[in-house]
Amino acid sequence: MLLAILAVGALAWWLHREGILLPNLLRLGGAAAAGLLALRLLSTGRPMMALVAAGVGFAWWQWSGRPVRLPNRKLGDAARLLNVPADAGSDVIWQAWRQAMATAHPDAGGSDAAAQALTQARDLLIAAADKRRETGR
Incomplete structure (x- = not known):
């Protein structure tokens, strides 16, 4: 038991x-x-x-229908980090990433960890935007 x-x-x-x-x-x-x-x-x-x-x-x-899945928590965290909506397009994500990297990059006085976090967030959001574009959602 x-x-x-x-x-x-x-x-x-x-x-x-x-x-x-x-x-x-x-x-x-x-x-x-x-x-x-x-x-x-x-x-x-x-x-x-x-x-x-x-x-x-x-x-x-x-x-009861198909299972419902909540939005990916990591996607929401990445969107908050770059200050964009979770369903933002690639252009908006790239622009927000460049703006954030201007202060987060180690050459601009930021840290390696901050730059890596921003880059990972960008990659995750770009992958999600590409998937949405491919599936038409």
Whole structure:
């Protein structure tokens, strides 16, 4: 029993960290409740009722739609670092990066860490902008 609780806790932590748990709590909870009910009915010798409960759980899972994922936390952090919207275009990102690097670069009195952080933020935001452009979103 302890192992099952630890496994469920680890799964919930992972789902929360990936941004999947909270927006899909009703979907996941309904399917899990139906699955647990089906297991309970199966263990008490009622396989037909267990099959009905499993079917209801599957129907709930399908009816609830696709999983929703929260926006990438790293993307939001990168956007805040460059002071641009998370859905900014490549030109805006490059302009904000150049402006920030003017003071953050080690030659301008900044630090290596600050310059690296800005460059990583730029790269992440540019990759996201390219992906949006390719998918048409």
